Amino acid sequence: MTEPDLFDVVVIGGGPGGYVASLRAAQLGMKVACVDKRQSLGGTCLNIGCIPSKALLRSSELYAEAKHGLAAHGVAVSDVRLDLPAMMARKQDVVGKLAGGVASLLKKAGIRRIEGTGRILAADRVEVTLADGSLENLGAKNILIATGSEPIAIPGLPIDEKQIVTSTGALTLERVPDKMVVVGAGAIGLELGSVWSRLGAEVTVVEILDHILPGMDREIGKAVKRSLRKQGFHFELETRVAGADLHPGGVTLRTAPASGGDEKKREADVVLVAVGRRPYTEGLGLDELGVARDDRGFIEIDGGFQTTVAHVFAIGDCVPGPMLAHKAEEDGVAFAETLTGQRGHVDHERVPGVVYTSPEVAAVGRTQEQLEAEGIAFKVGKFPFAANSRARVSGETDGMVKILADAESDRVLGVHIFGPLAGDLIAEAVIALEFGASSEDIARTCHAHPSVTEALREAALAVDGRALHI
Ligand code: NAI
Numbered sequence: 517m518t519e520p521d522l523f524d525v526v527v528i529g530g531g532p533g534g535y536v537a538s539l540r541a542a543q544l545g546m547k548v549a550c551v552d553k554r555q556s557l558g559g560t561c562l563n564i565g566c567i568p569s570k571a572l573l574r575s576s577e578l579y580a581e582a583k584h585g586l587a588a589h590g591v592a593v594s595d596v597r598l599d600l601p602a603m604m605a606r607k608q609d610v611v612g613k614l615a616g617g618v619a620s621l622l623k624k625a626g627i628r629r630i631e632g633t634g635r636i637l638a639a640d641r642v643e644v645t646l647a648d649g650s651l652e653n654l655g656a657k658n659i660l661i662a663t664g665s666e667p668i669a670i671p672g673l674p675i676d677e678k679q680i681v682t683s684t685g686a687l688t689l690e691r692v693p694d695k696m697v698v699v700g701a702g703a704i705g706l707e708l709g710s711v712w713s714r715l716g717a718e719v720t721v722v723e724i725l726d727h728i729l730p731g732m733d734r735e736i737g738k739a740v741k742r743s744l745r746k747q748g749f750h751f752e753l754e755t756r757v758a759g760a761d762l763h764p765g766g767v768t769l770r771t772a773p774a775s776g777g778d779e780k781k782r783e784a785d786v787v788l789v790a791v792g793r794r795p796y797t798e799g800l801g802l803d804e805l806g807v808a809r810d811d812r813g814f815i816e817i818d819g820g821f822q823t824t825v826a827h828v829f830a831i832g833d834c835v836p837g838p839m840l841a842h843k844a845e846e847d848g849v850a851f852a853e854t855l856t857g858q859r860g861h862v863d864h865e866r867v868p869g870v871v872y873t874s875p876e877v878a879a880v881g882r883t884q885e886q887l888e889a890e891g892i893a894f895k896v897g898k899f900p901f902a903a904n905s906r907a908r909v910s911g912e913t914d915g916m917v918k919i920l921a922d923a924e925s926d927r928v929l930g931v932h933i934f935g936p937l938a939g940d941l942i943a944e945a946v947i948a949l950e951f952g953a954s955s956e957d958i959a960r961t962c963h964a965h966p967s968v969t970e971a972l973r974e975a976a977l978a979v980d981g982r983a984l985h986i
Contacts, residue, residue, distance in 0.1 A: 525547075528662060535557055535559075568611050569872070577714060660821075664832055682789055693717045693784070699787065701729065720751070866949050876935070
């Protein structure tokens with residue numbers, strides 16, 4: 517092996533986990549190579565996930581606003597039309613620009629970016645199959661697996677990304693379906709269901725459980741469901757999908773009660789399967805190498821992100837923990853810092869979750885159900901956005917802030933927000949949890965008026981029964 521081919525870290529995967537780990541490792545003085553088979557960096561998040569979906573969410577929200585929401589503001593518009601190709605082109609342009617940005621960050625940091633498919637031959641060697649089929653061998657003092665995740669498929673629902681689609685196909689539909697069935701009421705189903713509902717599709721969500729947004733606080737989930745119903749969503753809960761038959765005009769979907777019973781048929785132009793994701797580690801050579809995985813395919817790691825093979829590490833969606841881009845980024849930074857002798861740590865309890873429906877849903881810490889199950893005594897403070905002046909001004913009055921605090925110490929244990937800018941508001945709650953704040957700390961902090969942040973303060977006041985504006 518010649519000197520230029522030996523790296524301190526070879527990172528496999530250029531998504532939010534892998535590219536951020538590469539940047540932090542390079543900042544810390546390491547010689548880094550980042551291997552990704554996509555031409556465009558940024559992984560699932562940037563290419564076929566968070567970013568394009570948020571671009572379409574924004575565009576579709578503007579369309580729906582122009583069609584149904586502007587008259588109330590005294591803005592008269594007529595002839596509002598959808599130009600779907602232009603909407604898709606804008607989304608792609610956003611993706612392209614951000615991916616270009618990631619490439620230039622890597623370049624600036626002196627990281628060698630290799631376009632190709634990586635395979636781990638040994639704990640110190642990665643073989644890359646380049647786009648032209650040729651092979652390149654990289655020597656590695658350490659290897660980081662950051663290969664992410666892929667959609668879970670349901671038996672009997674063959675994905676063709678045209679009529680039966682995953683999130684990938686749902687981001688590139690060529691026309692608005694008349695009827696769309698979404699299987700799975702998680703983040704992806706509700707976000708992409710929102711996009712196509714706003715653009716005119718009749719959206720039905722089929723969910724196997726008796727509630728939507730599993731893992732989120734139930735009271736918040738109920739409020740989200742009510743709001744989405746008002747927006748035109750239909751929900752079929754406690755329903756499982758038994759199979760589907762594709763025909764030229766669409767899909768005949770067979771569903772049945774989750775507890776058993778007769779099958780029902782329903783027609784759809786497009787079926788979106790959004791029933792979760794699973795680790796993507798295909799072709800890496802993990803079995804040959806002896807890298808252990810759990811029964812769901814997640815790579816087992818220790819506190820320093822090391823797998824069961826020394827010098828081989830893993831982060832992001834392919835290891836246990838929340839499957840979220842920002843958690844992968846945290847992992848990436850903590851990995852690089854741990855490797856260079858610093859203390860890196862990611863607390864999964866303090867990773868916020870956001871669902872970009874309208875309004876948004878955001879949460880950090882424990883839910884009421886978790887606290888009840890764990891027998892932890894808690895106090896709860898709630899404040900509706902309907903009583904917040906800024907939300908009134910904007911005409912976004914759906915939803916509430918809910919704060920859960922320890923009954924004895926008043927320490928904030930969980931914050932759940934359904935309402936305008938929830939995805940941004942949650943940052944204050946994450947900081948509160950990080951600093952071990954009490955609800956009184958939030959209640960005594962001055963919040964600008966008029967702003968939606970006041971709802972958080974009022975909910976904190978409500979924990980102690982002293983909200984002022986309700
Ligand atoms: P999810 O795990 O959030 O939700 C999947 C839903 O499908 C669950 O409600 C589950 O009960 C239901 N389900 C499972 N099997 C079913 C079946 N056979 N029939 C009917 N329903 C069924 O998964 P989702 O939405 O696919 O997202 C995947 C991952 O990506 C999650 O970890 C999610 O947090 C993450 N993500 C996060 C986003 C965000 O933060 N805004 C956006 C998109 C994805």
